[in-house]
């Protein structure tokens with residue numbers, strides 16, 4: 003090989019760089035919430051904290067975290083209500099001003115508010131999920147519904163995740179089933195990624211893709227074990243969410259866990275606000291996108307059923323016309339994210355798909 007060629011290769015190799023942000027401490031298990039003082043001490047994050055929680059989740063776990071840290075830390079609290087998300091984030095940022103670090107205790111919405119406020123104010127953030135409802139509990143992205151549609155925002159990756167399986171198992175089963183559906187949707191998300199790689203030359207991370215697929219496979223294989231209010235189920239799903247979040251951190255984007263089924267879900271957030279949980283909508287969307295990819299869509303549908311997640315738009319109170327509109331609107335959501343739904347779906351074909359694949 004000529005010296006020039008060797009130098010060219012060297013330059014290429016050394017030009018490459020990547021920054022992956024992963025949680026430092028991940029603590030999962032029964033009553034691990036009690037270990038939050040030790041986690042905070044170990045990370046030496048300062049002596050004042052803002053604890054962000056929701057209306058329900060403050061009672062479920064937020065107050066307990068406040069009690070565990072009182073005496074050792076100066077504590078401020080912030081209630082992330084269900085009003086305008088961007089306004090809530092702005093107010094949370096104001097509340098962070100006096101605090102050294104931030105803890106989010108709640109479901110996906112609360113965690114997102116806490117991680118965006120932390121990012122924008124340059125504070126460390128600890129995630130204490132009260133529900134295993136989707137993989138955003140671990141990732142460095144936030145997904146925020148706005149009047150103009152869902153936006154994916156950069157957010158502070160949790161420096162620690164403390165996932166108490168006793169708390170998670172006590173949440174309504176619907177939330178856990180939604181988390182499972184979000185993971186099962188990895189199957190179609192990675193097919194969309196591969197499609198975009200082949201057709202558009204989009205860069206693809208084999209490590210991220212393989213981890214995302216493996217996570218979905220483990221959950222798919224264990225679908226029979228997912229039961230309401232079982233700590234073992236909470237354990238299985240939480241580990242899957244952590245693994246899926248790590249896949250997104252490796253990729254540096256939500257690509258390994260978000261494809262056409264997520265664009266369908268985000269379209270529904272606009273067309274049918276308040277209907278269905280995030281993972282539920284993604285699972286329903288994955289049935290159609292897996293069919294279009296020529297894969298085992300019935301397997302997706304049956305595992306969702308087993309877990310107790312909805313498999314039709316009607317199951318989340320959405321009519322067929324709205325589902326058709328969401329399938330067609332998916333291409334307008336994050337148009338840069340190319341998926342099977344961006345490949346010429348027509349109104350007629352969308353209607354046929356909804357009629358054929360969403361029968362109870």
Ligand SMILES: NC(=O)C1=CN([C@@H]2O[C@H](COP(=O)(O)OP(=O)(O)OC[C@H]3O[C@@H](n4cnc5c(N)ncnc54)[C@H](OP(=O)(O)O)[C@@H]3O)[C@@H](O)[C@H]2O)C=CC1
Nearest residue numbers: 056057058059109110111132133135138143144145173280
């Ligand atoms: N960052 C990311 O990558 C992603 C972020 N998201 C975002 O996450 C949000 C959806 O999250 P999701 O968790 O599905 O829904 P929510 O956070 O809206 O939670 C749903 C409801 O469950 C309640 N809840 C949570 N935990 C418990 C518990 N242990 N016991 C009783 N009730 C409980 C919440 O209470 P409370 O009133 O206290 O909140 C809330 O009323 C959306 O804002 C979405 O945009 C979605 C996907 C990925």
Ligand SMILES: O=C(CO)COP(=O)(O)O
Nearest residue numbers: 137145154256259260264
């Ligand atoms: O929900 C996610 C992964 O499961 C994040 O995806 P989005 O980037 O579509 O919000």
Ligand SMILES: [Zn+2]
Nearest residue numbers: 136137184284
């Ligand atoms: Zn998701």
